[in-house]
Amino acid sequence: AQSVTQLDSHVSVSEGTPVLLRCNYSSSYSPSLFWYVQHPNKGLQLLLKYTSAATLVKGINGFEAEFKKSETSFHLTKPSAHMSDAAEYFCVVSDQDSGTYKYIFGTGTRLKVLA
């Protein structure tokens, strides 16, 4: 069965320093992987997605993620945090399970950016 683990429930960084949000997944087949961002009192917005093309995926607002099959990881990074990056981030795996496709969310990582 598929699952997604976001290794940190909260991450704090200073403005201008790198961001790393960690995500591990388990999957029986070739998954599609996504990162979504949720700003306070807002819906979810797609940051980036991996669908078996290039393993390094670039997204919006300077974020990128690298798919590492050997480590079953899909960590989200950004070289320099901005105050506007403060939000909750969700890692999602879409995969087949017993003939049906599932779209499974991690429990989220809340990113705090300090001035």
Place this chain on the structure above:
Amino acid sequence: EAQVTQNPRYLITVTGKKLTVTCSQNMNHEYMSWYRQDPGLGLRQIYYSMNVEVTDKGDVPEGYKVSRKEKRNFPLILESPSPNQTSLYFCASSYRVDTEAFFGQGTRLTVV
């Protein structure tokens, strides 16, 4: 503009009073789903629909019903709401289940 529209955005109701949360998408997507979001649990899928008249249970379907009579609409029905259904609900649609999902703005439901 491509969008998923949920209504209402906020709802306070009493235990046992039937309610419906509407969801509509204008992107001709086949796949639609409902999620509830609770602190520390992320988003959990309630029901999903692969196409018109095709619906199936997600991970937390108890106490909910859905219908998909038209491609664009996917209402969520709580026949007899209970306080443990107090949550933030999101509707989403996508072209296929393994493609980008578009989310509504959410419905914050409180059952007292």
